[in-house]
Amino acid sequence: MWLGDIDKLPLNEQHYLRSENVDSDHDLYSEFYESQIEVQFSNPSPENSLFHARSETNQLCQKERQGYLHTFEGEISKVIENLDRPIFWQEKHTGSVIEALNRVMVESLDTQFFKRELKDLCSKDELKGIGSLKLFGKWIEKVLKRPDFADIVLPFYVLYDFRVLSSHLISDSKRKETFRSINQRLGLAEDNANYKLIYDELISKLKESYEIISTHLQDQSTERYLTPSWSGWNRDYRCDVKAI
Numbered sequence: 096m097w098l099g100d101i102d103k104l105p106l107n108e109q110h111y112l113r114s115e116n117v118d119s120d121h122d123l124y125s126e127f128y129e130s131q132i133e134v135q136f137s138n139p140s141p142e143n144s145l146f147h148a149r150s151e152t153n154q155l156c157q158k159e160r161q162g163y164l165h166t167f168e169g170e171i172s173k174v175i176e177n178l179d180r181p182i183f184w185q186e187k188h189t190g191s192v193i194e195a196l197n198r199v200m201v202e203s204l205d206t207q208f209f210k211r212e213l214k215d216l217c218s219k220d221e222l223k224g225i226g227s228l229k230l231f232g233k234w235i236e237k238v239l240k241r242p243d244f245a246d247i248v249l250p251f252y253v254l255y256d257f258r259v260l261s262s263h264l265i266s267d268s269k270r271k272e273t274f275r276s277i278n279q280r281l282g283l284a285e286d287n288a289n290y291k292l293i294y295d296e297l298i299s300k301l302k303e304s305y306e307i308i309s310t311h312l313q314d315q316s317t318e319r320y321l322t323p324s325w326s327g328w329n330r331d332y333r334c335d336v337k338a339i
Contacts, residue, residue, distance in 0.1 A: 141298045142180055148305040149200070152312075159312045160238070162208040164231075171203050184291040190261040193294075197258040200301060201228065201251055209234045228252055239311045247307055250300035253280050257297060261290075 101109060139147070149165070156164045165171065178195045181188050209230035210222055216237040222230070228251055236244035259265070260273045278287045281296045 140180060141295065141302075142178065145298050145302045145305075146175055146199075148302045148309070152305045152309045155309050155312050159315065160208075160212065162211065163205055164208070164308075165203040166205040166208075167203050171199055174198050181291075181294070184289070184294075186261060186290065189290050189294065193254075193258045193261040197254055201255055204228070204231055206230055212238050228255065235308070239308065239315070241307075241311060247304045249280055250297060250304050253277055253297055254301065257293065 101112060104112070153164050153168075156162065174195050178192065178199070181192050204227040206227050209227075212234055213222060213230070217233060221233075225233075228248060231251065232244050232248040235241050235247050241247060256273055256277055260270065260277070265273070274288060275285050277283075277293060278285050281293065281300065283292060283296060287293070
């Protein structure tokens with residue numbers, strides 16, 4: 096919005112914009128100038144990089160494991176279309192974004208796929224009544240055979256808690272406890288209350304988890320390709336003992 100446009104607004108709207116105003120960084124040579132005047136394309140946003148990593152992992156999982164990590168892709172694509180990075184970082188401006196991000200990353204996890212993959216690796220009692228995030232963790236542990244499964248799935252738990260913090264009415268003591276837990280798990284200062292810092296670190300950690308999963312799926316595929324089929328060897332090269 097240009098300064099001249101603000102002058103045309105009703106006075107009450109001008110006061111609202113003033114309440115949300117931030118100090119200028121005095122950076123005249125901005126990304127806007129580079130893109131609009133110099134026609135220089137900016138780097139992909141952290142959100143777009145995350146969605147790209149999610150999509151690549153989902154497609155690779157289907158190719159290697161014959162199933163998708165995430166479901167409801169048609170519905171989720173509409174959520175992603177309307178998911179914009181917050182401009183202001185007060186709680187009232189971030190809640191809807193975190194809620195949408197949770198739908199894309201957590202609520203869309205395909206529990207039926209995980210159960211199908213785990214049915215021969217876990218007992219029915221182990222899988223009974225557990226939610227999507229625990230199933231996701233067990234899948235990483237049992238199917239991908241990653242001993243660090245808890246670290247890989249951790250950002251998804253943090254996102255879920257961040258959503259509760261941003262969108263739910265909770266007591267002050269519970270809020271402080273959740274803030275502290277989120278900061279600890281993201282490696283931030285325990286007393287941090289900066290939503291932007293949490294958001295950016297969380298986006299980075301989620302992307303890193305998808306990249307680890309993708310790499311491991313590719314490695315498992317390579318191992319299967321390189322492992323010789325001994326049954327085929329015996330069948331093709333067996334000798335007739337009676338003829339010796």
